Amino acid sequence: MPDRDDEFVQLVRENDVRLRKICRVYADNTEAQRDLYQDILVELWRSFSSFERDAQPGTWLYRVALNTALSHDRSRAVRNEATLDADHPVWTDGVSRPDKRLDRDEKLDRLYAAIDRLDDVDKALVMMYLDEKSYREMGDVLGLSESHVGVKLHRVKNKLASWLEAPPA
Numbered sequence: 001m002p003d004r005d006d007e008f009v010q011l012v013r014e015n016d017v018r019l020r021k022i023c024r025v026y027a028d029n030t031e032a033q034r035d036l037y038q039d040i041l042v043e044l045w046r047s048f049s050s051f052e053r054d055a056q057p058g059t060w061l062y063r064v065a066l067n068t069a070l071s072h073d074r075s076r077a078v079r080n081e082a083t084l085d086a087d088h089p090v091w092t093d094g095v096s097r098p099d100k101r102l103d104r105d106e107k108l109d110r111l112y113a114a115i116d117r118l119d120d121v122d123k124a125l126v127m128m129y130l131d132e133k134s135y136r137e138m139g140d141v142l143g144l145s146e147s148h149v150g151v152k153l154h155r156v157k158n159k160l161a162s163w164l165e166a167p168p169a
Contacts, residue, residue, distance in 0.1 A: 008048050012041065015061050018131050025115055025123050026069035036072050043068045055140065062133070063141045066124050114163040122156045129153060 012019070019040055023033040044064050051060055115126055121142060128138045135146040135153075144152070 004048065008045065011057050011061060012044065015058060018058075018062070018127075019065055021130070022065050022069050022127055024112060025127055026072065026120075028116075036069060039072055040065045040068045056137070059133075059137050059140050062128065062137075066127075066141065070120050070124075110164060111160075114160050117163065118156065118159070122152065122159075125149065125153050125156055126160070 019037060020033075022040070023036045027033040027036045044061065047064055051057070055063070115123055118126065124142060125138060128141065133141075135149045138144070138149045138153075139146050142149070
């Protein structure tokens with residue numbers, strides 16, 4: 001049976017992409033994203049010993065990460081640096097295709113800019129929706145009923161759709 005340290009490392013590895021998405025949504029630039037990522041890891045480590053498995057590990061991780069992100073001291077400056085994500089379309093020789101990368105990056109930037117306009121709870125809902133969490137899991141993390149999650153998520157999707165349909169400023 002793995003020890004607690006190995007368990008922690010495995011949980012962080014399995015959820016690394018989710019943690020980085022949370023950082024991208026709640027921090028305005030690459031440096032702030034890195035700082036927030038480190039703060040989240042520290043908080044996860046601090047609270048891991050008290051994690052008693054009454055929640056799913058992924059749900060617990062989300063709750064800690066979101067609470068850390070919500071309380072993190074962050075500036076609200078316009079995003080002006082590259083994302084932490086490293087997955088870009090590539091040619092078969094492994095070199096990024098600039099045209100596809102720019103198009104994808106522009107779309108992602110618009111999406112994250114729209115998400116940034118949401119309040120903190122709505123941001124959390126979008127993040128969990130994009131990570132394919134169930135309404136029950138979203139409710140557990142945020143302390144909402146499943147039906148309230150459904151209503152809020154419907155409204156958020158409509159709001160994001162209208163913002164994304166508008167021509168870029």
